[in-house]
Amino acid sequence: MSGISRRKLLTTGLTAVAGVSGLAAAAKLAGRDGLIPPDAGTLFGAGGTLTYAAQRILMGHAGAREFDRRQISTAPFANPVDPPLDGAFGRLQAAGFADWRIDVDGMVARPASFSLAELRSFPQRTQITEVACEEGWSYIAEWTGVPLAHILERVDTHPQARYVLYRSIQKDWWDSIDMADALHPQTILTLAMNGTDLPVPFGGPVRLRLPRQLGYKSIKYIVRLTLTDDLKKFGSGLGSSEPDLGYSWYAGI
Ligand SMILES: Nc1nc2c(c(=O)[nH]1)N[C@H]1C(S)=C(S)[C@@H](COP(=O)(O)O)O[C@H]1N2
Numbered sequence: 001m002s003g004i005s006r007r008k009l010l011t012t013g014l015t016a017v018a019g020v021s022g023l024a025a026a027a028k029l030a031g032r033d034g035l036i037p038p039d040a041g042t043l044f045g046a047g048g049t050l051t052y053a054a055q056r057i058l059m060g061h062a063g064a065r066e067f068d069r070r071q072i073s074t075a076p077f078a079n080p081v082d083p084p085l086d087g088a089f090g091r092l093q094a095a096g097f098a099d100w101r102i103d104v105d106g107m108v109a110r111p112a113s114f115s116l117a118e119l120r121s122f123p124q125r126t127q128i129t130e131v132a133c134e135e136g137w138s139y140i141a142e143w144t145g146v147p148l149a150h151i152l153e154r155v156d157t158h159p160q161a162r163y164v165l166y167r168s169i170q171k172d173w174w175d176s177i178d179m180a181d182a183l184h185p186q187t188i189l190t191l192a193m194n195g196t197d198l199p200v201p202f203g204g205p206v207r208l209r210l211p212r213q214l215g216y217k218s219i220k221y222i223v224r225l226t227l228t229d230d231l232k233k234f235g236s237g238l239g240s241s242e243p244d245l246g247y248s249w250y251a252g253i
């Protein structure tokens with residue numbers, strides 16, 4: 001899709017949601033680079049562009065719904081990971097994840113590498129939120145971890161950084177979010193679930209939980225965070241591994 005027709009589509013969609021009075025402001029905002037997702041030119045990106053711009057403009061920093069303790073699912077569903085975990089993961093697991101590290105690099109003043117013990121010593125947030133899978137199931141659990149915003153503050157993110165790329169030990173799984181999601185208080189590097197260490201099937205020892213977006217953006221087994229201003233430099237340039245599988249980069253709910 002060309003830039004012009006994409007912008008027209010975006011403007012049309014925003015008219016419907018923003019109303020005529022807000023149109024001029026909405027079109028101006030949507031035309032800014034930040035509201036065109038990296039996969040906008042793909043089949044799945046077209047719908048995502050409308051949702052992304054509309055949600056950013058209309059909802060700003062609204063949070064995902066949080067639930068009561070009694071709403072926690074008694075039988076949460078762990079989607080089997082694909083591909084299965086390999087020997088390198090097994091060796092780290094056998095050592096109680098003592099050598100697990102999350103490296104933080106890219107557009108930061110102080111690149112760093114954090115152990116799980118260090119992550120546990122940072123301020124924690126606990127929240128009861130839902131994992132909603134694009135395939136239709138969902139469950140509610142209590143998640144505890146370090147807000148990603150805290151990590152970004154520690155490494156002193158450059159003001160020019162626009163995205164956080166996050167990678168799993170499973171090389172096929174990586175993704176990225178914009179700074180609005182990265183700095184949102186509900187975006188946490190999750191270390192515990194329902195009061196115990198995060199179980200491996202749910203992404204333990206550490207998973208990025210992003211309750212404002214669909215389940216596939218909550219990548220398990222995080223080993224690296226990279227701050228960037230240009231997603232085209234990574235993979236096939238679409239911002240994550242999922243567009244290649246047919247999932248849109250932006251999956252706001
Ligand atoms: N590393 C990794 N992260 C992953 C996956 C995966 O296979 N590997 N699957 C994703 C998909 S498609 C979904 S729907 C959710 C499933 O989360 P759950 O197992 O907690 O239900 O995890 C996401 N994170």
Ligand SMILES: [Mo]
Nearest residue numbers: 133134215216
């Ligand atoms: Mo999924």
